[in-house]
Amino acid sequence: MQYRTLGKSGEKVSAIGLGCMGMAFAYGQRDDAESQATLELSLDLGINFWDTADMYGKGLNEEQLSKVLASRRKDVFLATKFGFRYRDDNSTYFDGSPAYLKKACEASLKRLGVDTIDLYYAHRVDASVPIEETVGAMAELVKEGKVRYLGLSEASAASIRKADAVHPIAALQSEYSLWVRDIEKEIAPVCRELNIAIIPYSPLGRGALTGALKDISNLDASDFRRGLPRFQEEAFANNVKIIEALEKVAAGKQCTLAQLSLAWLLAKGDDIIPIPGTKRRKYLRENAAAVDVQLSATDVQEIEGLMAGYxxxxxRYSEGGMKLVNR
Structure with missing residues (x-):
């Protein structure tokens, strides 16, 4: 495994992290035994950067991680997030208030079974709470020793600047992949100016950029992708054409499409640390090997040239979900 510096924190984390959401919900049925084996293998492979959130499975994912953290806490750079809350009907809303985030942090520490969270993200930006207030309260958690570094997720360039002026922001987590490149225009340049690491989530297009998903009818009935616009029948049929074109490029590089997709992100800058999610060891091994796929500047241009033709x-989200991103 290779390692990269997490922004102004100076901490070294694996160039490929591990997104843990799917272990608890969203992508079909759980397999707790395989998930635990995947977590343990990740550390053996040198993947030390784990990403979770308090909303994943309503806290279940943090509890899943605690079983491995109990004996291997020192081996993990642990990131979690706060802000999404569930209503009685299972719908969610975002709460970035100081009062709530302090309660959320305490609950996460308890579920994770740890004294300190390495990287604590605001899962979104609350439009009803000034970002300065949210980050100011997060900074108090740092002073109390409950959190080491602060991060934001799906924040706009303006919000990032305001937040970083209150307390140093170590990382920005946003969706970023060959399919989603919104941040390249304004957000990534601000992160680079302020020495904030860029953490792409869903770097494999929610599984589409692995080539393993060509027919959405195979998705489990509980899989949340069934409700996403990009995975609706007509849209996905069009998107499969992109997947197949990229698979040809990957074959030419003697790697899988997943590895090509991750290698492209890694080649976009040393400050980029993707966190592909998986709950299976075979995909974890595949993702980890992406660090061995070297793409030249010409390779990157060719891939982006191909994408420009589609x-x-x-x-990427429903209308309601889109209102919460990049704000």
Whole structure:
């Protein structure tokens, strides 16, 4: 495994992290035994950067991680997030208030079974709470020793500047992949100016950029992708054409599409640390090996040139979800 510096924190984390959400919900049925084996293998492979959130499985994912953290806490650079809350009908809303985030942090520490969270993210930016207030309260957690570094997720360039002026922001987590490149225009340049690491989530297009998903009818009935515009039948049929074109490029590089997709991100800058999610060891090994795929500047240009000939069909979230991103 290779390692990269997490922004102004100066901490070294694995160049490929591990997104843990799917272990608890969203992508079909759980397999707790395989998830635990995947977590343990990740550390053996040198993947020390784990990403979770308090909303994943309503706290279940943090509890899943605690079983491995109990004996291997020192081996993990642990990131979690706060802010999404569930209503009685299972719908969610975002709460970035100081009062709530302090309660959320205490609950996460208890579920994770740890004294300190290495990287604590605001899962979104609350439009009803000034970002300065949210980050000011997060900074108090740092002073109390409950959190080491602060991060934001899906924040705009303006919000990032305001937040970093209150307390140093170590990382920005946003969706970023060959399919989603919104941050390249304004957000990534601000992160680079302020020495904030860029953490792409869903770097494999929610599984689409692995080539393993060509027919959405195979998705489990509980899989949340069934409700995403990009995975609707007509849109996805168009998107499969992009997947197949990229698979040919990957074959030419003697790697898988997943590895090509991750290698492209890694080649976009040393400050980029993707966190592909998986709950299976075989995909973890595949993702980890992406660090061995070397793409030249010419390779990157060719891949982006190919993508310029296509248009990805469908938004990445529902209308309500899109209102919460990049704000």
């Amino acid at each position: 248009s990805v069909s469908g938004e």
